[in-house]
Amino acid sequence: MTAFSSFLFNYLNGVTANVYEPVSVATRAAEVWAHEPWLAIGWLALGMAVMLGFLVVIGMGLIYGERKIAGHFQCRLGPMRVGWHGLLQVIADTLKLLVKEDVVPAKADKVLHVLAPVLAIMATLLALAIVPATPWFQLIDVNIGVIYVTAVGSIGVLGVLIGGWSSNNKWSLLGAMRAGAQIISYEVSATLALLIIVLFAGSLQLSTIVESQADGWWIWRSHLAGIVAFFTFLIASTAELNRTPFDLPEGESELTAGFHTEYSGMRFAFFFLAEFINMFVASAIAATLFLGGWMPFQIAGLDGFNAVMQAIPPGVWFAVKTGGLIFLLMWFRWTFPRLRIDQLMGLEWKFLLPVGFVNLLFAAVLILMGWYFAPIPA
Amino acid sequence: MSVKVKTLDDLTLPPPGADSPLSTQEYFINMGPQHPATHGVLRLLLRLDGENVREVIPVLGYIHRGIEKIGENSSYRQTIHLVDRLDYLSALMNNWVVSMVVERAAGIETNDRIEYIRTIMAELQRLQSHTLWWGVIGMDLGAFTPFLYGFRDREYATDIFEETIGARLTMNYIQPGGLMNDIHPNFVKRTKEFLEYLKPKIDEYDELVSGNAIIQKRLVNIGILSAEDAISFGTTGPVLRASGVPYDLRKIEPYGVYGKVEFDVAVGQAGDSWDRYIVRVMEMRESVKIIEQLIDNIPEGDYMTVKVAKAIKPPEGRYYGHLETARGVIGCFIVSDGKDKPYRFHLRTPNFNNLWCLTKIAKGWKIADLVAIASSLDIVIPDIDR
Amino acid sequence: MGLVNLRKIRRAKQEIGGREVAVVISPRPEQTRLGTTVWQTFKSLLTGMKITISYLFRPSTVVTQQYPENRETLQMFDRYRAQLKLVYDEAGGRLCNCCQICENACPNQSIKIEWTKNPDTKKKELERWIWRMDSCTFCNACVQACPSNSITFGNEFESAVYDRRLLVYTLNDKAGPDAKVWSAIEDPAEREKLMRKMDRYSGPIPLSGTSLPGNPSGKEG
Numbered sequence: 001m002t003a004f005s006s007f008l009f010n011y012l013n014g015v016t017a018n019v020y021e022p023v024s025v026a027t028r029a030a031e032v033w034a035h036e037p038w039l040a041i042g043w044l045a046l047g048m049a050v051m052l053g054f055l056v057v058i059g060m061g062l063i064y065g066e067r068k069i070a071g072h073f074q075c076r077l078g079p080m081r082v083g084w085h086g087l088l089q090v091i092a093d094t095l096k097l098l099v100k101e102d103v104v105p106a107k108a109d110k111v112l113h114v115l116a117p118v119l120a121i122m123a124t125l126l127a128l129a130i131v132p133a134t135p136w137f138q139l140i141d142v143n144i145g146v147i148y149v150t151a152v153g154s155i156g157v158l159g160v161l162i163g164g165w166s167s168n169n170k171w172s173l174l175g176a177m178r179a180g181a182q183i184i185s186y187e188v189s190a191t192l193a194l195l196i197i198v199l200f201a202g203s204l205q206l207s208t209i210v211e212s213q214a215d216g217w218w219i220w221r222s223h224l225a226g227i228v229a230f231f232t233f234l235i236a237s238t239a240e241l242n243r244t245p246f247d248l249p250e251g252e253s254e255l256t257a258g259f260h261t262e263y264s265g266m267r268f269a270f271f272f273l274a275e276f277i278n279m280f281v282a283s284a285i286a287a288t289l290f291l292g293g294w295m296p297f298q299i300a301g302l303d304g305f306n307a308v309m310q311a312i313p314p315g316v317w318f319a320v321k322t323g324g325l326i327f328l329l330m331w332f333r334w335t336f337p338r339l340r341i342d343q344l345m346g347l348e349w350k351f352l353l354p355v356g357f358v359n360l361l362f363a364a365v366l367i368l369m370g371w372y373f374a375p376i377p378a
Numbered sequence: 379m380s381v382k383v384k385t386l387d388d389l390t391l392p393p394p395g396a397d398s399p400l401s402t403q404e405y406f407i408n409m410g411p412q413h414p415a416t417h418g419v420l421r422l423l424l425r426l427d428g429e430n431v432r433e434v435i436p437v438l439g440y441i442h443r444g445i446e447k448i449g450e451n452s453s454y455r456q457t458i459h460l461v462d463r464l465d466y467l468s469a470l471m472n473n474w475v476v477s478m479v480v481e482r483a484a485g486i487e488t489n490d491r492i493e494y495i496r497t498i499m500a501e502l503q504r505l506q507s508h509t510l511w512w513g514v515i516g517m518d519l520g521a522f523t524p525f526l527y528g529f530r531d532r533e534y535a536t537d538i539f540e541e542t543i544g545a546r547l548t549m550n551y552i553q554p555g556g557l558m559n560d561i562h563p564n565f566v567k568r569t570k571e572f573l574e575y576l577k578p579k580i581d582e583y584d585e586l587v588s589g590n591a592i593i594q595k596r597l598v599n600i601g602i603l604s605a606e607d608a609i610s611f612g613t614t615g616p617v618l619r620a621s622g623v624p625y626d627l628r629k630i631e632p633y634g635v636y637g638k639v640e641f642d643v644a645v646g647q648a649g650d651s652w653d654r655y656i657v658r659v660m661e662m663r664e665s666v667k668i669i670e671q672l673i674d675n676i677p678e679g680d681y682m683t684v685k686v687a688k689a690i691k692p693p694e695g696r697y698y699g700h701l702e703t704a705r706g707v708i709g710c711f712i713v714s715d716g717k718d719k720p721y722r723f724h725l726r727t728p729n730f731n732n733l734w735c736l737t738k739i740a741k742g743w744k745i746a747d748l749v750a751i752a753s754s755l756d757i758v759i760p761d762i763d764r
Numbered sequence: 765m766g767l768v769n770l771r772k773i774r775r776a777k778q779e780i781g782g783r784e785v786a787v788v789i790s791p792r793p794e795q796t797r798l799g800t801t802v803w804q805t806f807k808s809l810l811t812g813m814k815i816t817i818s819y820l821f822r823p824s825t826v827v828t829q830q831y832p833e834n835r836e837t838l839q840m841f842d843r844y845r846a847q848l849k850l851v852y853d854e855a856g857g858r859l860c861n862c863c864q865i866c867e868n869a870c871p872n873q874s875i876k877i878e879w880t881k882n883p884d885t886k887k888k889e890l891e892r893w894i895w896r897m898d899s900c901t902f903c904n905a906c907v908q909a910c911p912s913n914s915i916t917f918g919n920e921f922e923s924a925v926y927d928r929r930l931l932v933y934t935l936n937d938k939a940g941p942d943a944k945v946w947s948a949i950e951d952p953a954e955r956e957k958l959m960r961k962m963d964r965y966s967g968p969i970p971l972s973g974t975s976l977p978g979n980p981s982g983k984e985g
Binding site for chain 3: 069071072073074075076077080331332334335336
């Protein structure tokens with residue numbers, strides 16, 4: 001442990017101070033672990049509490065937002081009854097789900113049935129921990145952040161698969177199989193898109209990637225490669241999130257409710273919450289990697305403009321970017337119909353994957369030649 | 379000579395060898411009677427190989443209410459309100475077909491005003507039915523927003539009905555010898571407003587759904603029903619016309635005042651889900667055209683030509699009549715023994731035949747396609763079970 | 765395979781059963797180059813997104829009616845069929861003369877009229893006008909059949925109750941002679957003597973089952 005903390009400490013000292021000094025909660029805890037273990041535990045407890053609060057607040061906020069936005073997309077009002085403009089509706093629904101009877105089908109695999117939603121929400125929580133919301137708030141900042149995100153993300157599919165399998169319902173099984181095929185396929189494209197940014201930033205650590213965008217976001221500094229990668233990632237993560245037009249695992253009109261047909265009460269709430277938090281995580285990762293995370297919008301040379309942009313706190317930047325992407329995902333959902341499973345697979349393997357590979361090569365050439373749209377001032 | 383009756387067991391026995399390169403196991407699954415894609419209590423027994431549909435076996439009867447038998451125990455006027463409940467989205471056309479047969483049997487004359495109003499109402503009902511269907515097919519294909527847009531636009535037509543008739547779904551409006559009551563003073567104005575409102579909305583339907591690349595991917599060349607099959611299954615309405623047969627009773631045997639109006643019959647070319655989809659959208663435009671031609675020319679006259687309290691007693695004989703509802707040809711067959719109740723009351727409903735072509739065209743496609751095909755057939759379950 | 769050009773609708777004449785029918789033929793997908801197809805695909809998706817977002821930013825297009833809150837402003841159409849009512853003349857006399865034509869016209873026996881013969885006037889006097897809303901289909905046959913226009917449908921659609929038995933109503937609040945006898949009498953005190961008060965529930969079982977436990981007899985449902 002001391003070795004790890006000293007490594008982190010040295011690493012931290014080695015980091016040339018930018019405008020902000022990114023220090024994650026885990027780092028702070030590691031720093032003080034050797035001489036003040038209680039403080040370290042305090043830091044960790046704080047991190048956990050904050051994350052739990054974060055989880056609930058974001059989950060509820062997103063559910064409320066989605067319902068309201070969907071309502072207005074469809075010439076409706078959305079929730080209006082509980083609280084002012086239905087603000088407390090989500091809380092009422094949560095309470096309802098918590099006290100509802102938790103039905104486990106008689107012939108279900110009980111252990112797995114209980115385990116599945118836990119796995120799903122655990123994967124979400126782990127991914128949420130790494131999101132660099134602001135320079136002073138990031139729970140863990142591992143040096144292989146991008147790999148961590150993809151690795152943890154694929155635990156989620158395990159939850160979906162197990163949930164569908166253990167329910168002992170053919171519709172659930174169909175949904176789970178669809179989910180497995182879909183998420184694993186699209187993971188490839190999503191990872192390829194992330195790799196491009198890793199190439200550009202030269203690091204796997206999310207905080208470093210954010211810092212590398214101080215002079216301009218990768219989406220527009222990398223000629224076309226960043227834009228293509230961004231859209232590939234957007235499509236692929238929509239598919240990984242099981243959202244329309246890729247909501248086949250749930251496909252309400254086809255599979256009743258897909259993999260969570262047999263779930264009710266709190267376990268259903270877990271799946272539901274995981275889905276919404278996943279949406280937040282995916283948007284946050286996209287914002288971090290392509291849109292500069294909490295970095296303000298900067299244009300090299302325009303000092304006055306840059307100063308104004310820097311006056312806006314980084315948390316706001318992060319929230320706006322992530323929120324914008326979440327809105328885009330909702331917009332997709334409330335506009336598009338669903339693809340068919342073979343068309344979905346075709347889109348991935350015949351279109352996105354080749355595009356992703358070509359794009360990766362193109363990005364590699366760009367980096368090799370040092371062609372950036374706005375070169376980093378050495 | 380003996381005929382082996384195919385039972386459900388015969389149909390559901392595992393087949394000799396699946397034609398898949400993988401070693402897979404076929405399985406059965408019940409789609410319905412409670413399933414979001416069957417729009418009611420239809421049960422489809424599916425034999426599946428993974429996601430591929432090997433066989434579809436419709437199992438009917440979950441909403442059989444014996445309407446025909448009840449009809450034999452009710453007076454001719456009372457049967458009208460029963461047929462509202464067959465295809466509830468074509469309630470007025472169902473009313474009309476029974477009225478038409480009873481009028482023919484009992485020799486009741488109607489006047490021009492009645493026929494004009496009946497025709498306008500029937501076309502409004504067709505628009506109402508098609509807007510709802512449009513929303514529903516959107517939802518079946520996974521887009522929830524069209525569903526609410528469809529319902530929103532249908533509401534305007536339903537309001538027109540409510541103002542004149544006093545009911546929104548089961549209306550009992552067209553009756554032997556005329557109509558339940560005269561059109562409301564606001565009817566003409568409101569109908570014109572509705573048409574002006576709907577025309578840009580149909581264009582919007584095209585932009586939001588018809589033009590959408592995913593929708594076209596999901597519908598084009600899926601579930602092809604050839605003209606021969608369509609005829610041999612006895613399908614009618616948009617399903618038959620989508621297969622390229624321009625059979626429309628409004629043109630072939632004009633009833634009401636359809637003979638006086640100009641309109642085109644929408645036909646398809648390939649008979650796939652896309653044709654069934656787009657034929658209905660085109661039909662909406664034609665219905666708008668028909669109403670526009672009629673709405674300003676409703677002649678004066680009575681709305682009822684006979685006394686309502688007097689019982690109708692058609693002379694002994696067999697009578698048949700049919701017309702075009704939003705889903706196809708509805709036929710009404712009445713055997714009269716001279717009394718005030720029909721001796722035999724039988725209905726030939728379009729959805730029963732339209733449903734059965736599903737057994738042929740859904741074979742070999744995926745579950746998602748089955749949902750799309752069933753939705754493109756636009757089935758209303760109570761009409762099947764009666 | 766490219767996308768469908770929705771504007772390309774052909775008009776033609778087709779023959780069926782020896783008749784020529786004017787038809788419009790459905791548009792089909794066109795063969796286009798891959799680039800065009802991809803471009804059209806994205807364009808079509810963006811067009812759809814344009815429509816949905818246009819509704820998001822126009823709150824005036826919201827059609828939701830907030831029903832229980834808008835009770836004051838809610839306007840029903842005057843012909844809407846919800847509650848069957850008896851019609852009274854200006855003096856307050858009931859038009860119904862117990863001819864029972866509506867009872868016969870009703871397709872599902874939802875109407876039952878109980879009357880007694882007045883030994884003095886030899887005329888029918890209404891005892892109970894029973895309407896079974898639980899089996900009524902609101903088909904309007906009774907209103908149409910009534911020769912004296914003495915029943916009508918009102919708009920009061922809020923008729924939900926917790927007990928099905930509460931849907932069997934006695935429509936007349938007073939039993940007694942009809943408007944012909946009633947309105948001929950000038951003195952209001954004399955008029956009242958002819959009438960007996962009736963409650964909304966109670967009556968013969970099972971048509972209006974007051975004897976069943978838990979039925980708040982005589983109270984509005």
